[in-house]
Amino acid sequence: MAVVGVSADEEKPGNRFLRAIRAFGFEGELYPVNPDENEILGLKTYPSVRDIPAPVDLVYISSPARSVPQVIEDCVAKGVRAVEIFTAGFSEASEEGRRLEQEIVRLAKGKLRIIGPNCFGVYCPRGALTLLPGANYPSESGNIAIIAQSGGLVDQLIPAATGHGLRFSKIVSYGNACDLNEVDFLEYLASDPETRVIAAYLEGVKDGKRFFQVAKSLLDKKPLIIWKGGLTESGKVAVNSHTGSLGGEQAVWEAFHKQTGAVMVDGAEEFLDTTALFYHFPRVRGRRVGVVGGGGAVGVATSDICERVGLKIPTAPPRIQEQLRALLPPNGTSFKNPVDMGSPLPPPSVFQKVLEILLSGDIIDTLIIDRIFFYGGLQPMGVPAADAEKRMEVLLDIERRTGKPMLAVLQEPAPDTENIDMEVSRRKVRRRFLQAGIFVLPSLDRAVRTLSNICLYYEKASLNHRESNHEP
C-alpha cells in the first residue's frame, strides 16, 4: 500500500494516517510517497507511485486536490487497481473542484476504481485496514457493515458502537462518490459472507433505480438500515456543501421504505441503536410486547409509548393474571401486562417466577424489562445488596432457557461525577447481558422505538417471504 502526500509534519493527515495504520497493525508493505523526503517515520519514501520497486494494491491519496490527477495517472501507469482519496476540495467545494473531479474520473475510467474523494476510506479489521483517526478501533471483526458518506460520522459511531458490544466486517466512508458509490458498496456487501446487517448513512444517491433494486433484493436476507440526511430544506443545503450531493424528497424515501422494507431512521442515535438490535437479536416473530417493571409509572409509560409506535401490549389471560396475583403483593402492583412488580428490588425468586409465568403462555414475542435494579448502590436500607446480582442471573437463566428476545432498560443511575462506581457496575451488567443476547439501552423511549423498527422489518420480511412462496 502506498500513501501519497505524507508530510514529515506529524499534524498533517498523511502522516497521521500512516501512523494510524501502522499502529492498527497493517501487515503489508507501506510506501510513503513524497518527492521532497527520503524517509518518513523510518520508511523509505518515494518521489512518485511509479518509483515504488514492487507491486502496489492500494493507494491512499492525501496530496492537494490539484495534484491528484497526476497521482491517478501515476497509479494507472503502475497498474494500481484501487485508490482512496482523502483529499477534499472537489465537487463539494467549487466549480474548479467539480472539473478536477471529472478529470480524475476520466483518467481512472476502466483502469482503476476510486473511493472518495473527500472521504476517510475503509475500515476492515480482517485486512488490518483502518481510517485516518482509527488507530484504536477494535481489531476483531464482526458481522455489521456500515456505508457512510461522512467519515467524521464513522469516527463518531465506532467508539459509541463498542458500548453496544458491536464489531464490524467493513466500514466504508466514501465522500463524494465520484466512481464507486453507495450502490456498488451495497451490492458488494449483499454478497459478502462476513456481513449480516448493513447500515447506511446517505446524503445523495447517484443511481436511484439500481439502489432500489439491490435494497429490495436484501429483504429477508440482510436487514438494511438507512439514515438519509438532507430530507429537509435546510438539510439539503447542508448536504450540498458537505459532499456535493442532492438531498432528496421525504415522500420518495417513504415509498422506498414501503417497497424495500429498509428501516428508515433519523439521527445517529437511532441509527446505531437499531443496527445494534439487529446484531444482538434473533428474528422477532411479531409485535406483541410483554413488559415487566418495578414501580414508578412503568406500566403507563410503556403502554403509551408502545401504542404510539404501533407495538401491541396484549392483556395477559385470566390464568396468568391469577398466578401473578397469588405471587405479588396486592397493592402497588399490576398483573395484566405491563406486569408491575411494585418495586425495582423484587426478591430474585419472585422475579424468576413472574418471568416464568408471563412467558408460560405464548402471548408475547419480545420482553422489555424496565426499572428493575441489577446492580448495587441503589439498594435502600433493608434490601439485601446481593439480590441485585441474583436478579441478573435470573434474567440470564430465563433467556437461556426460553430464547425469548429480551430488552433491558438500564438507566444511568446517578450520573454525577462522584458516583462513577455505579456507572462501572451498570456497564458490567450491560456487558453480561449483551454477551447473552439481551439487548440494553439507557432509556425506555429508545428501547421501544428501536424494537418497533425491527418488528416492522421482520413483519415486512415475513410477508414478502409468504408472497414469494405463494403461501396464504
Place this chain on the structure above:
Amino acid sequence: MAVVGVSADEEKPGNRFLRAIRAFGFEGELYPVNPDENEILGLKTYPSVRDIPAPVDLVYISSPARSVPQVIEDCVAKGVRAVEIFTAGFSEASEEGRRLEQEIVRLAKGKLRIIGPNCFGVYCPRGALTLLPGANYPSESGNIAIIAQSGGLVDQLIPAATGHGLRFSKIVSYGNACDLNEVDFLEYLASDPETRVIAAYLEGVKDGKRFFQVAKSLLDKKPLIIWKGGLTESGKVAVNSHTGSLGGEQAVWEAFHKQTGAVMVDGAEEFLDTTALFYHFPRVRGRRVGVVGGGGAVGVATSDICERVGLKIPTAPPRIQEQLRALLPPNGTSFKNPVDMGSPLPPPSVFQKVLEILLSGDIIDTLIIDRIFFYGGLQPMGVPAADAEKRMEVLLDIERRTGKPMLAVLQEPAPDTENIDMEVSRRKVRRRFLQAGIFVLPSLDRAVRTLSNICLYYEKASLNHRESNHEP
C-alpha cells in the same frame, strides 16, 4: 411527626421510611406508632397517635388500608392538620378500596388534609422531609418543583436529575389524590417564592377547569412542563390500575397546550431534559439557532433535525461567511451556519475566533456546539492533548462575555467498561459547563428537541405578554 404502621421488621415500608427520614436529617421529633412494640429503632413507640404526649404536625401512614379510617379518626382527635398516606389498596385496587377511600375523605373533611393514598409523599429539603427511598437525595434546595402522581417515578427522576445539576424546592408524589390534588399543589407552587419552574407528571386531572385556569395564570411567570400519562388506549388501562385515574384525550391536551402555553412532553427523558433546560437557561429570545461543529455529518444532521421541530438555522450573512472562510481550511468545512470546522479538534484560538465571528452579528438566539472535543482521551496522535481543556475554557469565556444561551452536546465517548476515565472526564466538563449555565446533553436529538420545547414556550409567553399590554 408521627409514623403510623412502623414494624420492627427492617424490610417493611414504615421502618424503611423512618430510617430514611432520620438519615436524611429530619430535625423534629419522630414518634413511631405501633400498638405491639415499646421501642423501634431506639425511639419510644406509641399505641396510637392519640397517645403521643406532644403536638403532632404531620402523620405518615403506612398501616394496612383497612386500619386507615381509624388512624384518621385518631389524627382528627389529636388535632393533626395533615397526613401522607403511603398505603395502597384503595380506589386503584378494588371496589372495597374505593369505599375505604371515600370513608377517609369523609372523616377528614374540614378537619385535616390528605396527600395520597398510594403515594410516596413529599420531598422538601428545606424542611428536611424526604420520601421512603430518599435517604440519599440531595439535602440542598433548588428552585424546581415536581408534582408527580407516581412516587416510583420520582425515585427514578431525582438521581437522574443530579446529573443535570438540578436541585429542588418541593417534590410531591400524591397517588390517588383523594383530597389534595394536582390543582392544589399547582396553586401552591404558583405562589411559592422558592419555586421558579414547575414540572408535573399527571395520570388524571380531577378538576379540569381549575387546573386550566391555574396553568394559564402561570404563563410568562413560571414555566410549566406536563407529561400526561394515559393518552393512548393502552395507557388509559394502565393509569386506571396505577392510580385509579381516568386517562384523557390527546385532543383535549393539545388544546390545553395551545391555550396555556404549558410545555407538553412524552416520557421521562424529555420531561427531565426540558425541566433542566428551563432551570439552566436564561429566557430565549427566538428560534434562530447557530451551530458550530467539528466534522462528521454535523451540519446535515443539525439542519434536518432543527427544521423538523420548527427551529430556524439562519444562513450567515456574507460578511460573516467571508471572515470564517479566511480563518478555516477551505475543504471539509462549511461557513454558512451550521459552521463546520472540519474536525472535532480545532486549535483553541481558531475555535475562539469562529465563535466570536458567528456571534458578532445579531443573527442567532441560541448556540449549539456539537462534536467538539473538550476532554482528553480522544486526541489522535499529533494533536496536543492540552488543547481539549483550552477549548473548554474558550467556550466558558465566550459564554461569560456574551451571555448567549448555549447548549453543548457531549457524547458518551466510548462507553465500554474499560474506558471509564473518559466518562469521568466527560462528567467533569459537564459539571463545569452546567455551573456556567451552558446546558449539556449526550445527543443532538435530545438537545434539539429540548431547545425547541423551550423556544416555543418563550415565544408563547412573549406573545401573551404583548397581548396583555396591548402592544402591537
